[in-house]
Amino acid sequence: MKPALRLEHITKTFPGVRALDDVSFSVLPGEVHALMGENGAGKSTLMKVLGGIYQPDDGRIFVGETPVVMTSPLHAKAKGIVFIHQELSLAEELTVAENVYLGELPRKSFGRVDWTRLYASTDEILKRLKVGFDARTRVGDLSIANQQMVEIARALTHEAKAVIFDEPTASLTDAEKVVLFDVIADLKSHGVGIIYISHRMEEIFRITDRVSVLRDGQHSGTLNTAETNEDEVTQLMIGRKLDLSRLAQHGELGDVALEVRGLSCGQLYTDVSFEVRRGEVVGFYGLVGAGRTEIAETLFGLRAPSAGKILIDGAEVRIHSPADAIAHGISLVPEDRKGQGLVLGMNCRDNMTLPQVDDLKAGPFVAEGAEIAIFDQYRDRLDIRTPGWKQLVGNLSGGNQQKIVIAKWLAMRPNVLIVDEPTRGIDVGSKAEIHNLIRELAGQGYAVIVISSEMPEVLHVSDRIVAMYHGELIRTFTAEEVTEDSLVQAISGIRGDRAA
Numbered sequence: 001m002k003p004a005l006r007l008e009h010i011t012k013t014f015p016g017v018r019a020l021d022d023v024s025f026s027v028l029p030g031e032v033h034a035l036m037g038e039n040g041a042g043k044s045t046l047m048k049v050l051g052g053i054y055q056p057d058d059g060r061i062f063v064g065e066t067p068v069v070m071t072s073p074l075h076a077k078a079k080g081i082v083f084i085h086q087e088l089s090l091a092e093e094l095t096v097a098e099n100v101y102l103g104e105l106p107r108k109s110f111g112r113v114d115w116t117r118l119y120a121s122t123d124e125i126l127k128r129l130k131v132g133f134d135a136r137t138r139v140g141d142l143s144i145a146n147q148q149m150v151e152i153a154r155a156l157t158h159e160a161k162a163v164i165f166d167e168p169t170a171s172l173t174d175a176e177k178v179v180l181f182d183v184i185a186d187l188k189s190h191g192v193g194i195i196y197i198s199h200r201m202e203e204i205f206r207i208t209d210r211v212s213v214l215r216d217g218q219h220s221g222t223l224n225t226a227e228t229n230e231d232e233v234t235q236l237m238i239g240r241k242l243d244l245s246r247l248a249q250h251g252e253l254g255d256v257a258l259e260v261r262g263l264s265c266g267q268l269y270t271d272v273s274f275e276v277r278r279g280e281v282v283g284f285y286g287l288v289g290a291g292r293t294e295i296a297e298t299l300f301g302l303r304a305p306s307a308g309k310i311l312i313d314g315a316e317v318r319i320h321s322p323a324d325a326i327a328h329g330i331s332l333v334p335e336d337r338k339g340q341g342l343v344l345g346m347n348c349r350d351n352m353t354l355p356q357v358d359d360l361k362a363g364p365f366v367a368e369g370a371e372i373a374i375f376d377q378y379r380d381r382l383d384i385r386t387p388g389w390k391q392l393v394g395n396l397s398g399g400n401q402q403k404i405v406i407a408k409w410l411a412m413r414p415n416v417l418i419v420d421e422p423t424r425g426i427d428v429g430s431k432a433e434i435h436n437l438i439r440e441l442a443g444q445g446y447a448v449i450v451i452s453s454e455m456p457e458v459l460h461v462s463d464r465i466v467a468m469y470h471g472e473l474i475r476t477f478t479a480e481e482v483t484e485d486s487l488v489q490a491i492s493g494i495r496g497d498r499a500a
Contacts, residue, residue, distance in 0.1 A: 010025075034211040050081065121157075257447035260299075292420075422450060
């Protein structure tokens with residue numbers, strides 16, 4: 001079978017960095033082909049070459065048997081190459097229909113928009129996606145997960161030859177993932193080639209036919225999914241095996257650093273009580289909407305509680321703003337790194353030192369040497385891949401952006417560190433580094449809260465796990481007693497026996 005799409009010997013160099021080095025890749029009609037690699041391995045650059053955002057220094061692109069020079073994303077789309085991006089690119093003030101057909105609105109005579117056809121066509125696509133909103137809904141009124149479904153709907157407007165999905169499930173619930181996989185299966189049955197970019201191994205082995213791996217800008221191998229396993233793929237990505245057993249606790253637990261008593265926030269969550277000791281990692285696990293993130297936002301002063309108490313080192317505190325939280329030694333690595341964690345137009349150094357600018361002043365000016373020292377320390381500690389501190393954060397890969405956010409708060413040396421979805425959109429190698437860092441911080445006496453939608457992650461790093469369901473704390477497990485079955489039951493509302 002001839003490929004629907006292939007890239008041959010693609011090379012791309014930026015100042016000081018060879019992002020792609022003689023990379024070849026192809027996808028067959030009706031195939032789901034995974035593209036994997038660590039953050040910074042070259043996946044995004046390769047797709048930007050395919051989409052016409054970058055021009056390669058060398059190499060060629062073929063659609064079918066026809067060589068093409070992609071000049072822009074619109075040109076790529078016209079050639080049958082459709083992109084579903086991880087980062088949303090929607091116009092929130094427009095309707096779902098206007099976003100789905102943006103730039104290609106159906107027209108009547110004299111250039112007038114054919115609204116009837118627009119809404120009918122969009123509703124037909126939304127019906128395939130089994131969503132609970134219609135074509136006339138304003139996109140800004142949708143949840144992040146539903147906005148992701150609008151992005152996916154864009155792929156269904158064309159007779160595509162190849163569709164590229166970039167981390168499509170990062171914001172989706174389990175039910176929405178099932179719908180997405182059904183859509184991919186439907187596209188596959190119609191002979192569409194699928195390029196699937198994801199760090200989630202369980203998805204790769206569930207839906208893909210082949211796996212290609214990039215490492216340091218080079219093609220390190222292509223495997224048939226049915227004939228390989230996670231260890232082999234991981235070794236191709238990072239050159240070593242990963243230990244996925246539970247990380248060991250280092251040292252004895254200290255005093256209670258954070259205590260929450262009967263905390264409530266309207267209808268978001270009610271009567272939540274827990275404590276976190278120094279040297280301890282407490283994981284929060286639950287379905288979307290369970291109230292985990294909202295608790296973190298309350299502790300960080302982004303939401304006002306309607307009842308309850310917050311105690312730091314045994315003393316009750318009032319937290320009305322993030323400034324109050326920081327003053328009490330609480331830091332939050334947010335779930336939305338681009339919207340809440342970074343200033344994308346600023347460089348790496350300034351993002352990393354932003355919360356402590358006042359502490360780094362030498363007279364009326366910020367001490368540049370002190371800022372650079374902080375950047376150098378955490379770049380090495382977290383293995384942040386960037387040519388230097390002057391690089392704009394918006395130009396980094398998603399995983400390296402996340403590391404910048406984590407470094408920013410670690411540099412503040414907090415008493416309590418709250419990390420919401422610490423490894424979302426991050427490759428397996430970087431995940432291991434961040435997991436080890438979380439345990440290392442606990443070993444140094446920090447009290448750490450980890451909020452995650454990935455069960456293996458909370459089981460891997462946590463000393464205790466808090467299970468949430470519809471705004472209620474259902475049960476707290478110790479690492480020794482928790483099982484996957486008991487955790488699933490708890491987040492489904494089955495209380496069982498409460499653990500201390």
